[in-house]
Every structure is written in C-alpha cells, then in structure tokens.
Amino acid sequence: MRNAYAIGLDVGGTRIAAGLVERKGRIVREVKLSTPKGSGPFAIVDAIVDAVSEITSGLHPSEIAGVGIGLPAQIDFTRQSVEFCTNLPLAGIDMRGLVMSRLKYPVTIDNDGNTAALGESRYGAAKGIKDFVMVTLGTGVGGGVFIGGKLHRGSRGFAGEIGHMVIVVDGPECPCGGHGHLESFSARPAVIREARAAAETYRGSSITRLAGGDADAITAEIVIEAANAGDEAAVEVMSRVGDMLGEGLVGLVNVLNPEAIIVGGGIGESCPMVSKRAAGRIAAEALAGRRDVRVLIAELGNDAGVAGAAALAFDDHDSREGIH
Ligand SMILES: [Zn+2]
Known part of the structure; x- marks a missing residue:
C-alpha cells in the first residue's frame, strides 16, 4: 500500500x-x-x-x-x-x-x-491530550511541550528544553555549560553522584552491596533497584530527583496550565517514586486551579x-x- x-x-x-x-x-x-x-x-x-x-x-x-x-x-x-x-x-x-x-x-x-x-501524543500516554508537557529523564533531561494539540517549537525550533531550566541559582555545572539546571539534578550522572555520597553516609545501604562494594560501579539502575526495594539511601536520592523535577514542573504548570505531565526516559519509567514526588511538589506549590494536572508515566518506553x-x-x- x-x-x-x-x-x-x-x-x-x-x-x-x-x-x-x-x-x-x-x-x-x-x-x-x-x-x-x-x-x-x-x-x-x-x-x-x-x-x-x-x-x-x-x-x-x-x-x-x-x-x-x-x-x-x-x-x-x-x-x-x-x-x-x-x-x-x-x-x-x-x-x-x-x-x-x-x-x-x-x-x-x-x-x-x-x-x-x-510518540506519546500519537500512540502512548498522551493520546487524546492536547496540552501536555513531556519530560524524559535519562542520560540527560529532555522534553517537549504540546499546546492545543501541537508540538510547540518556538521561534526557531529550540523550544522544550526542560532539562535546562534553572532550578538552583549557581548550582552544579550542567553538561550544557550552565549551572543549576534540572539536568544537573535529575539525569543519570546526578543520580550516580548523589548515590555515591549517600552510600558513604548510609554504610549498610544496598546500593553498595548491589555495586559489589565498588563506588565506581554504582549505576542509576542499581540506585533505582535499591530505591524500589525501599533502601533508605536510595529512596533519599531518588526522592530528591523527583523533588527537583517537581520544582521545575511547578513553573511549567503555572505558566502553561497543561492537562498532563508525561514522565519518560529510563529513570522516569522505572522509578515510580520520581513522578510521585514531582506530583507532590506540584500539588503543594502550583497556583490554585492548576493542581489537578495529571502526572503520568510514559507508555512507549x-x-x-x-x-x-x-x-x-x-x-x-x-x-x-x-x-x-
Ligand atoms: Zn543545562
């Protein structure tokens, strides 16, 4: 055909x-x-x-x-x-x-x-939703914004870089060269950085065990596995990933009033507490009338x-x- x-x-x-x-x-x-x-x-x-x-x-x-x-x-x-x-x-x-x-x-x-x-708009979690924000948490933090059923591209096509919103003034350096951007808190390298520090503090953490006792062997997947199993250190790390994401999303929810937020990428899809924490921040901090935004996990993996x-x-x- x-x-x-x-x-x-x-x-x-x-x-x-x-x-x-x-x-x-x-x-x-x-x-x-x-x-x-x-x-x-x-x-x-x-x-x-x-x-x-x-x-x-x-x-x-x-x-x-x-x-x-x-x-x-x-x-x-x-x-x-x-x-x-x-x-x-x-x-x-x-x-x-x-x-x-x-x-x-x-x-x-x-x-x-x-x-x-x-993809999520046409075939996945955002099917039928005209106004939504997609955020992908993986090696970096990416995103896309749909307004009125259309991808919002901005004046030259660069719109939607959610990972590069400033979350903390003068925060850690981001791979883009900026500082304190969401990507520097909620992407894979940040998870590993924070998990190494947390494993030092919580000596008995299963992060260390899963990494075979080698701090250099800690991966985001190990931290997520430990967090999903309730390990205290890992839960702290992944909760913070979700809180930082939520901080960024509060601003977007206030500005754009989307119907839904779709959280995807390897980290977003495999660690439910990330989107749950982000939803909690939105519920606590977004302006009145916008807090019913649905925070959904991407479906297409x-x-x-x-x-x-x-x-x-x-x-x-x-x-x-x-x-x-
Ligand atoms: Zn950046």
Whole structure:
C-alpha cells in the first residue's frame, strides 16, 4: 500500500534504533546498533543508511512515506539544521541532506525530546491530550511541550528544553555549560553522584552491596533497584530527583496550565517514586486551579523515539501532500 509505513530513527549517544512503523504506531521491523564512536559524522550517516536499507528490504519505495530522525541535539527545525550537539559530533552537519542524498526518501530531523513527545501524543500516554508537557529523564533531561494539540517549537525550533531550566541559582555545572539546571539534578550522572555520597553516609545501604562494594560501579539502575526495594539511601536520592523535577514542573504548570505531565526516559519509567514526588511538589506549590494536572508515566518506553520519529515523517509527508 502506498505510504503505509514511515521509518523512525532514534539516534542516541550509545545506540541507534531504526523501525519500520505503521500509521497506527505499530513497529513491524526494528534494528538496533551501536552508535559508531570517534569516527565522525559520516560513520553515523553510514550506520543510519545501513539500518534503513535493512528494514526496508523487499519493500517498494512507494510504500514508505518518509524518514524521521530524532537526534540528541539542538535543532533549528525550520532550517532542519543541527546547531549544537554535546554527545555526538554533529554540530553544523547537514544530517538531513547527507542522509537524504543516500536514500530515496524524504527526511525530517528533530530533537529527540520532541520526537518522544510526538510518540506519546500519537500512540502512548498522551493520546487524546492536547496540552501536555513531556519530560524524559535519562542520560540527560529532555522534553517537549504540546499546546492545543501541537508540538510547540518556538521561534526557531529550540523550544522544550526542560532539562535546562534553572532550578538552583549557581548550582552544579550542567553538561550544557550552565549551572543549576534540572539536568544537573535529575539525569543519570546526578543520580550516580548523589548515590555515591549517600552510600558513604548510609554504610549498610544496598546500593553498595548491589555495586559489589565498588563506588565506581554504582549505576542509576542499581540506585533505582535499591530505591524500589525501599533502601533508605536510595529512596533519599531518588526522592530528591523527583523533588527537583517537581520544582521545575511547578513553573511549567503555572505558566502553561497543561492537562498532563508525561514522565519518560529510563529513570522516569522505572522509578515510580520520581513522578510521585514531582506530583507532590506540584500539588503543594502550583497556583490554585492548576493542581489537578495529571502526572503520568510514559507508555512507549524505548519505542517512543522510533515511533515518534516515524510520526514526524508521516506528518511531514501529509503536509507535503496536503492531507490533514
Ligand atoms: Zn543545562
């Protein structure tokens, strides 16, 4: 069938996932590969092209509506250019042009927080919700804002960087170079940093046991496992992650009056106390009339990026064809 599928790519610092996605969001074929490290942008383009070739084998090009790519980067959506990228060497690289020159499909790129929000909006926890804020807690903190049923992109497409709201004046340095941003409290490196300190204070903590007695072996997953099992030190660490997230969300709830907040990413989805604590902060601190905002956990998990990038490609196709 013509344009029955779109290809969604979720390009991360460690992994690239590519999926062949139906209009209703079902991923019918998927490949995952490691992101080529240290060999520059062309190796990443090669990997993307290889992944697309693999999942489209046997299909006629007319069956593909297009390719959507979510990148961990600041993207000028109007120009379709990568402006900044901290984890991959893509800044200033015309990713869309490079990929498009190698494939026979139209290509659209977007920030991965936006594609995750698009995915949850179309196929996941935010289905049917017009005004919501998506926040993803993982290696970094990303996000996307939906207003009136549409992704809010701002003047150049950079909107939605929830991870870079200032939570504490002159706080710890953020990977972006700023200070006290939400990402410096609620992403994986912050969890590990705080857990090392907490494991020092609480000597019998299961964080230490799970890490085999080696503070350098502590991962966010270990801390979450311990927190979910009720370990005091881990609960303290993860509660603080949720409180800091809540502090940021209070401001967004007051400004945007969303119907829901969708909490996703590896940390958000595997540690319910994070969203619970954040909801508690909102209930305590948001202005009257806004406190009934629902705080929901994302539903698509690792598929949000691929499904959302495919939704982006379908939308781009439909607007080119004048389909609404
Ligand atoms: Zn920042």
